[in-house]
Amino acid sequence: MQIAILTFDGFNELDSFIAAGILNRMRPQGWNAYITAPTEDVTSMNGVTVRRQRPIAFARDADAVLIGSGIRTREIAADADLLAQLDLDPARQLIGAQCSGTLLLAKLGLIGDLPACTDLTTKPWVIEAGVDVIDAPFVAHGNVATAGGCLASQYLAAWMIARGGSLVHAEAAVRYVAPVGEKATYVERAMGVIAPFVVAQAAAA
Numbered sequence: 001m002q003i004a005i006l007t008f009d010g011f012n013e014l015d016s017f018i019a020a021g022i023l024n025r026m027r028p029q030g031w032n033a034y035i036t037a038p039t040e041d042v043t044s045m046n047g048v049t050v051r052r053q054r055p056i057a058f059a060r061d062a063d064a065v066l067i068g069s070g071i072r073t074r075e076i077a078a079d080a081d082l083l084a085q086l087d088l089d090p091a092r093q094l095i096g097a098q099c100s101g102t103l104l105l106a107k108l109g110l111i112g113d114l115p116a117c118t119d120l121t122t123k124p125w126v127i128e129a130g131v132d133v134i135d136a137p138f139v140a141h142g143n144v145a146t147a148g149g150c151l152a153s154q155y156l157a158a159w160m161i162a163r164g165g166s167l168v169h170a171e172a173a174v175r176y177v178a179p180v181g182e183k184a185t186y187v188e189r190a191m192g193v194i195a196p197f198v199v200a201q202a203a204a205a
Contacts, residue, residue, distance in 0.1 A: 001026065001164045004036035004054060004062040006086075006101070008070055013044045014150040015068030015098045022157035023066075025173040029165060033066075034058065038082060045071045060087045064160055068153075069099030074125060077107045090143040094163055096156040102146045106131045114141045117148035140197035142204075159194040167191065167198060 003023055007016045016035060023033035035042075036059055037052035044050070059065050065088055076082060086108060088095055097105045099119035105111050106129040115134045118126045123133050138147045138155040143163075147156045154174060162170040171187050178186035 001031040001063045003033040003064045004059040005033055006059060006067045007035050007037045007042055008072060008076055009042050010072035011042060011044050011068055011070040012150060013048060015153050018153040019066050019157045022154060022173050022177055025176055026161060056085050064094035066156060067097040067101035067104050069101050073100035073103055077103050083107060094143050094160055096145040096160060098147045098153055098156055102126050103129060110144055115139055116146040119148050138193050154190060155193050158190050162194055162198045167195060
């Protein structure tokens with residue numbers, strides 16, 4: 001499983017790095033999650049500059065794509081040339097978006113009138129884009145998932161692992177990153193959030 005973590009200037013570090021850290025727990029199974037960006041270097045909302053691991057074109061060929069949020073997402077959503085490079089296909093890719101990343105999914109036409117999640121700051125913009133925003137940390141419809149809140153990145157990563165691997169793999173990844181003394185609680189919460197969507201998709205397949 002080759003995964004593009006779309007990361008733009010002004011990105012939220014928690015979205016990109018937490019997801020990358022959890023997803024790369026699957027490296028023994030041949031998975032790789034890459035920071036994917038339109039420019040060689042991108043600077044976060046808090047001034048952290050990182051070098052991309054893959055160009056934005058990689059997103060078209062990746063098995064899965066995660067779109068994080070950032071303080072410049074509205075600018076990106078208005079950039080038709082940049083959006084045209086994101087030729088994503090939920091028929092063959094797992095696609096997830098977090099917080100303002102949900103706005104990009106809406107602009108790409110990948111949500112339609114399905115319920116979606118986002119953060120409270122972005123919520124009005126996503127609603128304006130015609131999306132039905134629900135008060136939940138995570139929701140998935142087929143191969144497309146959205147999450148709201150910075151720490152909801154664990155749900156997107158766990159869902160992607162469960163879909164591309166198994167619930168057992170997802171549990172193991174969440175358990176590894178969970179705080180000591182709270183691992184059982186964290187695993188139970190994460191699995192309680194994502195498992196219904198994973199099971200429902202398996203039943204529909």
